[in-house]
Amino acid sequence: MPGGETSGETYGAEFFRDWLTAAAGAVDREADRLTELDSAIGDADHGVNMKRGFAAVRTALEKEPPGTPGAVLVAAGRQLISTVGGASGPLYGTLLRRAGKALGDAERISRPTLAEALTAAVAAVAQLGGARPGDKTMLDALVPAAEALGTSFAAAREAAEAGALATVPLRARKGRASYLGERSIGHQDPGATSSALLFAALAETAESAEVAG
Numbered sequence: 001m002p003g004g005e006t007s008g009e010t011y012g013a014e015f016f017r018d019w020l021t022a023a024a025g026a027v028d029r030e031a032d033r034l035t036e037l038d039s040a041i042g043d044a045d046h047g048v049n050m051k052r053g054f055a056a057v058r059t060a061l062e063k064e065p066p067g068t069p070g071a072v073l074v075a076a077g078r079q080l081i082s083t084v085g086g087a088s089g090p091l092y093g094t095l096l097r098r099a100g101k102a103l104g105d106a107e108r109i110s111r112p113t114l115a116e117a118l119t120a121a122v123a124a125v126a127q128l129g130g131a132r133p134g135d136k137t138m139l140d141a142l143v144p145a146a147e148a149l150g151t152s153f154a155a156a157r158e159a160a161e162a163g164a165l166a167t168v169p170l171r172a173r174k175g176r177a178s179y180l181g182e183r184s185i186g187h188q189d190p191g192a193t194s195s196a197l198l199f200a201a202l203a204e205t206a207e208s209a210e211v212a213g
C-alpha cells in the first residue's frame with residue numbers, strides 16, 4: 001500500500017529502539033548544521049548537545065535494551081536529561097519520558113496511540129518551557145507533528161519539516177534566541193530543526209518496518 005502502513009499495525013520495543021537509533025544517526029550527521037543554526041541565534045552548542053545526548057541514548061539502549069515501547073522512551077528521556085547541558089536536554093527528556101509514561105507497559109503500540117502519547121508529552125514540554133507555537137522554538141515543529149501523526153508517519157514528518165521552516169520569519173519569544181529580539185528574525189530555529197530530524201527518523205523507521213513486513 002503506497003504512503004502508509006496497514007491500519008491496525010502495531011509496533012513493539014524493537015521498533016522504538018530502531019527509531020531512536022535512527023534519530024541518533026540523523027543527529028550525528030546533522031550536528032554541524034544544528035550548531036551552525038544555533039550560532040546564528042544562540043550559543044552554538046545545539047548540535048554538540050544533541051549529539052552527546054543521543055549517543056548516550058544509543059549506548060544505553062544497546063547495553064540494556066528495555067522490553068516495552070514505554071520503557072524505551074522513558075530510558076531515552078532519562079539519558080537526555082542527564083547528559084544534555086542546555087535548555088534542550090530537559091525539554092527533549094520530558095518529551096520522551098512523558099510519552100513513555102503515557103504508553104504504560106503495553107507490549108505493542110498503534111500509531112494513533114503513539115500520536116496521543118506524543119500530543120500529551122508535547123503539552124508537558126510547552127508547560128515546562130512556558131512556550132507556545134509561534135514563539136520560535138521546538139514546539140513549532142513538535143505541535144503540528146504530533147497532531148499529524150494521527151494521520152500517518154509521513155504526514156508527521158512533513159508537518160515537522162514545515163513547522164521548522166516556518167520558524168524562519170518568526171521573532172523568538174523563548175530561550176536564548178529571544179535575547180536577540182528582532183535580530184532573531186530570518187533564521188531557522190535549531191530546536192525545531194532537530195525536532196524535524198526526530199520525526200523524519202520515525203517515518204523512516206516505519207517505512208523500513210513496512211518493507212520488512
Ligand code: ADP
Pocket residue numbers: 038042043045046049050085086087088089091125128129130131136137138139174175176189190191192
Ligand atoms: P541552549 O539554548 O540552552 O543553548 P540548545 O542550544 O541545546 O540549548 O537548544 C536550543 C533550542 O531549545 C532552541 O532552538 C529552542 O528550539 C529550544 N528551546 C529553548 N528554550 C525553549 C523553551 N522555553 N521552550 C521550548 N523550546 C525551547
Ligand code: MG
Pocket residue numbers: 038042043044045046086176
Ligand atoms: Mg544553544
